[in-house]
Amino acid sequence: MKLRKWSISDHLVNIILFFVHTAVLAYFAILSVHVVSTVKPMPTSDFKYYWNLASDLSIYHKGGIIGFIYAPFKAMGIAPYWSALTVNLFFLGLVYLSTWLTFKKYKHPLGILGQLLMTAGLAMFGLWNAAYSGMVNADFPNVALLIAATRGFSLYGTCKKKSWLLFAGFMLFFAVALRVKTGLALGIVVLMIGSFHFKALRRDRAIQMVVLVICLSVGFAAVSEVLLRSQSESKQDVARQGRLQLYTGLLYTETGSMCGRWTKAAFDKTLEELDVPFSQVIHRHLSVKSKRYILAIIGCKIDHVLKYDEFAFRELLAFGVKHRKVTEADLTIVRTYEKIEETWVNRFKGLVYVMLALTLILWRPLKIPLAIVPFAIYFAFMALHSIFEIQARYMVEPLLWSYFAAVCLIFEVSIKRVKRTHE
Numbered sequence: 357m358k359l360r361k362w363s364i365s366d367h368l369v370n371i372i373l374f375f376v377h378t379a380v381l382a383y384f385a386i387l388s389v390h391v392v393s394t395v396k397p398m399p400t401s402d403f404k405y406y407w408n409l410a411s412d413l414s415i416y417h418k419g420g421i422i423g424f425i426y427a428p429f430k431a432m433g434i435a436p437y438w439s440a441l442t443v444n445l446f447f448l449g450l451v452y453l454s455t456w457l458t459f460k461k462y463k464h465p466l467g468i469l470g471q472l473l474m475t476a477g478l479a480m481f482g483l484w485n486a487a488y489s490g491m492v493n494a495d496f497p498n499v500a501l502l503i504a505a506t507r508g509f510s511l512y513g514t515c516k517k518k519s520w521l522l523f524a525g526f527m528l529f530f531a532v533a534l535r536v537k538t539g540l541a542l543g544i545v546v547l548m549i550g551s552f553h554f555k556a557l558r559r560d561r562a563i564q565m566v567v568l569v570i571c572l573s574v575g576f577a578a579v580s581e582v583l584l585r586s587q588s589e590s591k592q593d594v595a596r597q598g599r600l601q602l603y604t605g606l607l608y609t610e611t612g613s614m615c616g617r618w619t620k621a622a623f624d625k626t627l628e629e630l631d632v633p634f635s636q637v638i639h640r641h642l643s644v645k646s647k648r649y650i651l652a653i654i655g656c657k658i659d660h661v662l663k664y665d666e667f668a669f670r671e672l673l674a675f676g677v678k679h680r681k682v683t684e685a686d687l688t689i690v691r692t693y694e695k696i697e698e699t700w701v702n703r704f705k706g707l708v709y710v711m712l713a714l715t716l717i718l719w720r721p722l723k724i725p726l727a728i729v730p731f732a733i734y735f736a737f738m739a740l741h742s743i744f745e746i747q748a749r750y751m752v753e754p755l756l757w758s759y760f761a762a763v764c765l766i767f768e769v770s771i772k773r774v775k776r777t778h779e
Contacts, residue, residue, distance in 0.1 A: 369468060374456070377475045381452040384482025385445055387693075388489035392441045394685050397490040397676025399436050407436050407492045416584050417593035420533045420577075422494045437490035437676075444489040447500035451481050454500075454507040455760070457768060470767025473711075477503075477759055480704045483697060484752055487668035491676060494534045495749055501531035502538070502757045509566055510764035513725065516562060525569040532577035537740060538753070539574045544736035545729065546570055552728040563725060592630065599634070600626045605744040607641040609653060616657035616746040654742045661741050665701050667748035669694040708734075708755050711762035722770040730762035 399407045406419050410426035429439035455474040457467065481503070485496045508524030511517070532539040546567055550557060557563050585594050604622040609615055629637055642650065669690050673682055712731050719727035737754035 373468065373471045373475070377452070377456055377471070377478065380475055380479050380482060381448065384479070384486055385448060387482075387486045388441060388445060388448070391486055391672070391689055392437050392490035394689060395490060395672060395676055396435075396437050397672065398679045399492045400675050400678045403492045403675060406494065410492075413584070413587065414589040415593070416588040417590050417597045418536075419494055420535065420581060420584070421530065422492075422497075422534055425497070426492060436492050440490050440492045444485055444491075444493075444496055447497045448482060448485055448489075450500045451478055451503050454504040466767055466771060470763060470771070473707075473763045473767065474760075476704075476707070477756060477763065480700065481756055483693075483700060484668050487672045487693065487697075488749075495752060498531050498534040498538060499753050499756050501527045501534070502753070503760050505531060506757065506761050506764055509569075510768050512566070513562060513769045518565075521565055521569055525573050528570065528573035529577050532574055533580050535753075536581055537744070539577055540740060541733065541736035541754075542570055542574050544739060545732045548728055548732035548735070549726060552732075553726060556725060560725065566726070592627075595630055596626055599630070599637070601744040605657070605741075605746065606650070606653065607637065611649075611652050611656045615653055615660065616741070616744075618745055618747075657741060657746050658738060661738070661746055661751055664748045664751060665698050667697075669697050671749070704759075705755065708759045708762075711759055711766070715762045715765055718766060718770070722766070724765050724770050727765060730758040730765065733758040733761060 402419075405415070406422050407426065407430070409415060409419055409423035410430040413423055416423070425443060426439055429442070430436075434442075455478045457471045457474055481496075481499065488496055505524045505527035508520045508527060512520040512524065528542075532542065549563075549567060553563065557567065588594055600623065603609075603626045604618050605616050608622040608625045609617075609619070629640075632640075645653075673686055673690060677686060712734060715724065715727045715730050718724060734754050737750075741750065
């Protein structure tokens with residue numbers, strides 16, 4: 357497609373796109389405030405642990421740096437739901453900034469479509485985040501940081517400014533420092549980059565720098581996790597956490613509606629066998645299961661993960677309203693947005709799969725560097741879900757992360773490459 361310089365009409369289109377993008381941010385920010393001011397969710401389960409961690413690092417066994425994020429709010433005596441709203445709105449704003457595409461000097465016909473896809477992703481993040489906006493959680497800050505890191509890498513790929521590479525590295529470090537599983541996924545992604553882009557990795561300095569920054573970010577995040585665990589006084593919880601997700605995900609689970617999910621039986625079994633060497637634990641549990649049954653468990657888990665269609669607004673009351681009776685106002689919010697979420701999650705999943713397929717189809721004709729990355733991200737999390745504990749909200753990370761990686765590669769990196777040939 358032929359590129360041309362911007363006209364007045366092009367600037368008008370850009371203004372309209374900016375207005376739509378900003379309207380999406382405003383809508384979901386207002387919805388988040390409405391949800392929190394109505395429900396006032398109090399933390400339970402893991403969310404309560406994260407809130408307690410903000411004032412007592414001695415209880416640490418997971419959660420990374422989330423305690424540091426919430427420590428100032430707790431020190432000032434701010435309620436957990438208002439604290440969570442402030443934090444989650446900040447990360448919603450980070451996603452808003454990270455998903456605005458700017459096209460300078462030249463106008464490309466696909467630029468408008470790229471921005472609309474970015475705005476659609478922002479809307480999906482906003483919808484999911486709205487129900488959790490009053491929850492002290494690590495899930496959505498983690499995803500927001502990954503989206504920002506992805507955009508940083510994308511901008512580095514288009515202009516080669518090392519400041520964007522540094523920005524991406526910092527965002528990636530904080531993302532992994534919030535969720536260890538993200539670091540495991542990145543390890544798989546790097547292996548797949550090495551496998552599918554081996555020749556480019558040997559020749560292309562930019563790709564080498566991206567891989568190096570990923571490795572350094574994960575490494576520093578791993579060090580921070582080790583330090584947090586070493587200072588913890590809850591040694592049994594630290595030891596248990598290292599095994600629990602494997603027990604619930606594969607070692608001590610069965611096929612059926614609860615395959616791969618947290619159960620009290622798996623929790624108790626983990627505690628019972630804490631003193632048993634890990635190699636013996638694996639042999640003890642897997643040796644009594646046939647290979648066919650192990651594959652059946654993995655298939656059951658992947659099926660549950662792929663077919664989930666909603667979670668956030670259904671979990672709002674389950675995890676946020678244990679301290680009082682559920683009101684009609686609470687139910688109105690859930691009934692309204694639960695149906696909306698279910699509809700749009702299914703549509704968004706379809707869009708994600710289309711984008712993943714496009715990156716692979718357009719890989720060679722557009723010469724897209726690191727085209728395997730969106731698929732590698734999604735594959736990495738499917739591999740982790742096949743082994744570890746599964747929950748519906750765990751799918752937010754691979755869906756949004758792989759989606760934005762695909763959009764950036766197709767509509768920013770490849771378009772910029774075409775532009776350079778016309779300059």
